[in-house]
Amino acid sequence: MFSLDLLANAVTAGILLGGFYAAVAIGLAIAFGQLDIVNIAHPAFVIAGSYVAYILNARFGLDPVLVGVMVAPVFFAAGAVIYRIYYAAFERTGQESLSGLAFFFGMMFIIEVVLILVYGVDYRLVSADYIGMTIQLGYVGIPLRMLVPFGVAVALTVGVYLYLSRTFMGRAILAVAQDRLALQLMGADPVRVKQFAFGLAIATAAIAGSLLIIIGPVEPSVGRQYIGRVFAIVVLGGMGSIPGMFVAALLLGIVESLVATFMGPSWAPAVAFGVLLLTLALRPSGLFGRA
Amino acid sequence: MQSRSGSMLYLAGRALGVLFIALALTGTALAQQKNPIKIGFSMALTGALAGAGKGALIAMEIWRDDVNKKGGLLGRPVEFVYYDDATQPAKVPAIYSKLLDVDKVDLVVSSYGTNEIAPAMPIVMRKKLVFPSLFGLAVNDEFKYNRYFQIMPAGPDPKLDWSRGFFQLALEQKPRPQTVAIVAADAEFALNAAAGAHRNAVGMDLKIVYNKTYPPATTDFTPIVRAIQATNPDIVFIASYPPDSVGMVKAANEVGLKAKMFGGSMVGLQFAAIQKNLGPLLNGIVNYDFWVPEATLNFPGVKEFLAKYQEAAKGKGVDPYGHYLPPFAYAYLEILGQSVEATKGMDQAKLAAYMHKTTFSTVVGKVKFGKNGEWEKSRMLQVQFRDVQPDNLEQFAGPGKRVVIYPKEWKSGELVYPYKK
Numbered sequence: 001m002f003s004l005d006l007l008a009n010a011v012t013a014g015i016l017l018g019g020f021y022a023a024v025a026i027g028l029a030i031a032f033g034q035l036d037i038v039n040i041a042h043p044a045f046v047i048a049g050s051y052v053a054y055i056l057n058a059r060f061g062l063d064p065v066l067v068g069v070m071v072a073p074v075f076f077a078a079g080a081v082i083y084r085i086y087y088a089a090f091e092r093t094g095q096e097s098l099s100g101l102a103f104f105f106g107m108m109f110i111i112e113v114v115l116i117l118v119y120g121v122d123y124r125l126v127s128a129d130y131i132g133m134t135i136q137l138g139y140v141g142i143p144l145r146m147l148v149p150f151g152v153a154v155a156l157t158v159g160v161y162l163y164l165s166r167t168f169m170g171r172a173i174l175a176v177a178q179d180r181l182a183l184q185l186m187g188a189d190p191v192r193v194k195q196f197a198f199g200l201a202i203a204t205a206a207i208a209g210s211l212l213i214i215i216g217p218v219e220p221s222v223g224r225q226y227i228g229r230v231f232a233i234v235v236l237g238g239m240g241s242i243p244g245m246f247v248a249a250l251l252l253g254i255v256e257s258l259v260a261t262f263m264g265p266s267w268a269p270a271v272a273f274g275v276l277l278l279t280l281a282l283r284p285s286g287l288f289g290r291a
Numbered sequence: 292m293q294s295r296s297g298s299m300l301y302l303a304g305r306a307l308g309v310l311f312i313a314l315a316l317t318g319t320a321l322a323q324q325k326n327p328i329k330i331g332f333s334m335a336l337t338g339a340l341a342g343a344g345k346g347a348l349i350a351m352e353i354w355r356d357d358v359n360k361k362g363g364l365l366g367r368p369v370e371f372v373y374y375d376d377a378t379q380p381a382k383v384p385a386i387y388s389k390l391l392d393v394d395k396v397d398l399v400v401s402s403y404g405t406n407e408i409a410p411a412m413p414i415v416m417r418k419k420l421v422f423p424s425l426f427g428l429a430v431n432d433e434f435k436y437n438r439y440f441q442i443m444p445a446g447p448d449p450k451l452d453w454s455r456g457f458f459q460l461a462l463e464q465k466p467r468p469q470t471v472a473i474v475a476a477d478a479e480f481a482l483n484a485a486a487g488a489h490r491n492a493v494g495m496d497l498k499i500v501y502n503k504t505y506p507p508a509t510t511d512f513t514p515i516v517r518a519i520q521a522t523n524p525d526i527v528f529i530a531s532y533p534p535d536s537v538g539m540v541k542a543a544n545e546v547g548l549k550a551k552m553f554g555g556s557m558v559g560l561q562f563a564a565i566q567k568n569l570g571p572l573l574n575g576i577v578n579y580d581f582w583v584p585e586a587t588l589n590f591p592g593v594k595e596f597l598a599k600y601q602e603a604a605k606g607k608g609v610d611p612y613g614h615y616l617p618p619f620a621y622a623y624l625e626i627l628g629q630s631v632e633a634t635k636g637m638d639q640a641k642l643a644a645y646m647h648k649t650t651f652s653t654v655v656g657k658v659k660f661g662k663n664g665e666w667e668k669s670r671m672l673q674v675q676f677r678d679v680q681p682d683n684l685e686q687f688a689g690p691g692k693r694v695v696i697y698p699k700e701w702k703s704g705e706l707v708y709p710y711k712k
Contacts, residue, residue, distance in 0.1 A: 001521050009517050017511045112337065120608010121341030123533055123559070125568035127682065132572065134545045143513060143545040215510060216541075217534050217565065221338050221377075225508035260514040265505035266477055 002262065005139040010261040011254055012140050018253025019150030020215060022157055022246045023208040024226055025233040027201035030160070032231065033240035034177035035194050035201075037086070038101050041108035043223030043230065045202050048111055049075065049209020050218040051119060057126040064126045065152055068210025072203040079202025082107070083195045108223075115220035123217035131214060149211035156207055160200070161242045173197040177240055236276050238289025247287055251275065327370040328363070328637070330355075330627075331396030333386040333411070335403050338378025339507075339532065342562060343616045344403045346600075346609045347425060348373070350617035353599050354624040364631050372396050376407055383410040391418055397637050400623060401425050403616065405480035412436065421630075421642045423623040426616065428453060428483045431664050438643040439664035442623035444581060446669020447661045450487030454528060456673040456697035457555045457577060458491040461526050464708045468525030468551060472501035474515060474539075475530035475556075484530035484556040492528075500524050505535070512538035516546045526552040533559025537569065544572050551709030554578040560676075561615035566692075567684045573676035575707065580674045582618055582655060583693040585703040590656040596621055612688055622653035673697035675706060 024046055031039040052071050053064040062070075086103060090096040130144035164170035172193045175183045180190045212218060233252055237244030255275050256268040263271070279287065335344030355369050363369055372394045376382045383402065390396045391414065399415060401408045401424035408427035412434045415422045421438045424430065429449040431439045446452030461468050471492045475485035482504065492499050500522040505515055516539065519527060527550040529539055536559035543553060554576040559565050561580055566573065582588055600613040600621075610617075627642075629651055634641040650659040661667040674693040679686065686692055694704035 001518070003521065006517060006521050010514050013511060013514045013517070020510070116337055116341070116608075121337065121345050122564050122608050122610060123342055123537075123562065125537070125564065127568065132541060132544060134547075141513075141546060143542075145541060145545065146511060146513070215538075217537050217568070219339065219342065219534075221341075222534065229508075257511070257514045260505070260509075261518045264503040265474075265509060265515050266503065269506050269508070 006261060007258075008140050010257045012142060013146070013261075014254030014257030015250055016142070016146035016150045016253070017257060018250035019153040020146070020211055021229065021233055021253055022249035023149060023153035023204070023211050025230040025237075025245055025249055026153075026157060026160055026242065027204040027208065028230050029234045029237065029240065029242055029245040030173070030197055030201040030204075033234050033237075033245070034173060035197055036177075037083075037096070037104075037194075037198065039104050039198075039201070040101060040227060041104040041111065042201070042205060043226040044108040044111040045075065045079075045205035046209045046212060046226070047115065047218055047220060047223040049206040050213040051115055051124065051209070051220075052206065053210035053213050054124040054126055054218070057128070061127075063128055064210040064214050065148065065207075068152075068207040072206045075206040076199040076203035078199075080195050080199035082202070083198035086198075087191055087195070112220045112223075119220075121219055123219050124213065125217045126213050128214065145215060149214055152207065152211055156204060157242060157246045160204065163200075164242065169193070169196060173200075174240075232273065232276050236279055236286055238286030241286070241288035244286055244288025251287075325363075325367045327368045328365070328398065328631070329370050329372050329394065329396040330398045330400060330624075331372045331387075331390035331394060332400045333374050333376040333383050333390075333402040333407065335378040335407060336375035338376075339534075340378040340404050340407070342533070342609060344378070345607065346604065346613055346615075346617050347403050347620035349603050349607065349609065350596075350600055350613065350620035351624055353596065353603060354621045354628070358628055364628055365635065369628075376402055378404075378407070380406045380410045383407055384414055387411045387414040391420075398627060398631075400627065401427065403620075405430055405483065406478055409433075409479060412439070420639050421627075421646060423627050425620055425623055428480050429487075435663070437647075437662075437664070438639065440623075440626070440646050440660050441665050442619045442626070442655075442658070444655075444658075444666045444670035446671060447663065447665055447667060449665050450483050451490055452487075452669035452671055453484050453579070454488040454491050454555055455669070456671055457528060457552075457579070458488070458495050458497070460577065460673060460697055460706050461497075461552050462495055464551070464706070469498055470500045470522070470524045470526075471497045472519045472522055472524035472527045472550070473499060473503075473530075474501065474519065474527070475504050476532055476535055477504045477506050478532070480558075481530035481532065481556070485528075488528045488530070488555065497526075507532065507535070509535060509538070512542040513546060515539075516542040516548055519550075520546055520548055524550055526550055528555035529553070530556040531558065533562065533565060536560055537565055540569055540572050540576070552577055562610050563612045563684055563687055564610070566679070566687050567682065569679075570681040570683070571679050573679045575676065577673055577675050577696070577706065580615070580672045580693060580695075581670075582614055583672070583674055583690075583695060584614060584688065585690045585693070585695050585701075587695060587701045587703045588656075590654060591652070592654040593618055596654045611684070618655050622655045622658065625653045626651045626658060670698070670701065672701060675704070677704075677707070 028042045031037045053067040056062045056067045090100045133144045135142045176190045176193045233248045237248035255272045259268040259271045374386045405427045423440045426443045475481040536557040659667045695702045696706045
């Protein structure tokens with residue numbers, strides 16, 4: 001069954017899928033990788049983003065990606081408020097490890113239940129002109145349903161990376177990730193910096209959610225299937241490394257796609273997570289992590 | 292004098308009337324105060340199957356209200372005791388244990404779907420209860436429990452009967468298809484469907500060129516569809532769950548799949564929201580179904596039931612038309628209710644014996660169970676999507692969009708072959 005065109009298509013599909021994974025994982029790379037906040041509810045925020053995209057798409061015909069960008073500031077504000085609660089309740093008293101995990105676990109259920117109560121449990125989908133269209137480049141077919149999320153994910157990753165590396169607040173976020181006390185000694189408020197960073201992480205979930213609903217239908221609990229995958233991507237990339245996260249997401253996507261094409265889709269998660277384990281065995285700090 | 296006696300008579304008459312009404316009201320109140328008959332079940336009210344599970348619950352509540360309006364069962368009101376299993380099979384055994392040991396329900400029925408029914412079986416069997424079940428595929432093949440009654444019209448050999456129509460239709464075409472690809476989700480229902488499809492394909496001398504499963508958390512189906520395309524099958528049989536079905540249909544369109552017949556066992560293509568979103572991409576697909584609004588399936592009571600369901604479903608975020616599961620969720624309780632009334636009690640052995648020997652009249656037509664608790668005769672429909680227009684939900688309310696092409700006695704049209712002609 002092996003052929004070059006099949007290989008080229010599988011790699012292309014894997015890159016596109018990996019891009020989408022990166023969009024989902026980038027918020028967690030900030031929250032978990034840089035702030036040490038085990039935000040297990042991140043995929044639930046992504047689903048909330050999907051629902052907002054669905055509502056505005058269904059009511060006003062707005063493009064889902066546009067909706068994602070438009071509502072990102074609202075998600076940012078929500079993230080900032082949630083961090084304040086998390087800080088006051090757990091982080092300040094040093095109980096963030098187990099109690100904090102329970103907090104975000106609870107938050108995940110709250111988001112799901114609210115979505116169920118308000119919008120029910122039926123599958124939600126969006127319409128856009130490009131969904132269903134395919135660009136043919138030689139013998140490689142590129143579905144726009146996957147290409148658009150990939151393009152947005154690349155832009156999002158580059159944007160977050162540049163922000164973190166080139167701006168004052170971005171560098172402060174990196175600094176708080178490395179040495180909170182040193183930052184405090186320099187007169188900066190680490191809580192405010194972390195609050196801003198967590199808001200940024202949740203804002204990316206709005207955009208990732210709009211991409212998810214372009215790819216396929218969503219219902220309130222569908223985010224759970226991404227929990228393991230996005231944490232694996234962040235760890236594989238090297239905790240807190242945005243480029244590492246992106247490369248890890250692409251790697252996972254490509255491996256999944258190649259295995260699904262040539263070995264059988266059932267093997268895809270096992271082989272992908274096998275790659276994760278192997279990489280961590282050889283390089284415990286992840287692909288781009290500091291040893 | 293005459294006028295005085297007249298007014299006395301008038302007053303006495305009124306007093307008697309008031310007394311009669313008071314007695315009637317007291318009687319009703321007493322009937323209502325009788326111990327209710329408690330029916331227990333778990334249901335997928337959250338999670339992946341919640342869309343169908345909530346629709347089923349609405350239908351079940353309509354039955355309960357209909358029965359209670361008529362005075363209940365055996366003169367006792369009917370109550371439900373149910374818990375959300377969150378579409379997680381692991382939660383089901385604990386729910387049924389609680390229903391039976393703590394809530395002390397009188398009767399049990401199943402949750403929705405194969406994956407949720409199978410885990411309840413050992414508990415129900417231990418208590419020797421009749422178990423009307425809702426859309427489990429070949430669950431009793433393993434348990435062989437003689438008090439299991441399946442409302443889904445799969446037929447006496449459910450794994451085979453499930454896809455028999457799909458393959459028979461294919462073989463009637465000219466030129467006769469030679470090769471088939473089979474792909475299924477890694478979950479109980481889909482694997483059962485795929486196993487039956489495999490046996491049908493082998494039995495009908497079709498060469499299986501692709502036979503794989505995929506994990507339920509798959510995001511992108513284009514690599515799978517491309518791999519199928521590379522094997523160049525004449526027909527493609529898919530056993531998938533709702534989000535996967537959407538992914539498969541979109542991927543098949545994007546890849547330009549060249550199969551002549553596509554579909555088979557795709558859950559989700561029966562749901563109005565998904566039908567609306569996929570629109571013309573559905574045209575030509577041949578898929579299983581149980582009830583569609585075609586003239587050949589206009590059973591007594593089904594339209595009245597659907598009118599009630601559609602009213603109750605408004606604003607609840609469930610399928611607005613309820614063609615797929617709700618009539619059957621109503622029917623499996625109709626059967627249980629009719630059996631309780633006929634046997635004048637809840638003796639489980641008597642109920643089981645009655646359910647085995649009786650042909651029931653329900654909103655989904657006549658139902659007669661075979662020895663293994665499946666329908667004695669299969670009524671698995673194969674329908675083909677026709678002339679579906681973009682972005683139009685209302686088109687699916689009436690006939691013409693899902694034409695019944697199998698079996699003969701229920702069909703409302705002929706198969707258009709090949710796929711996407």
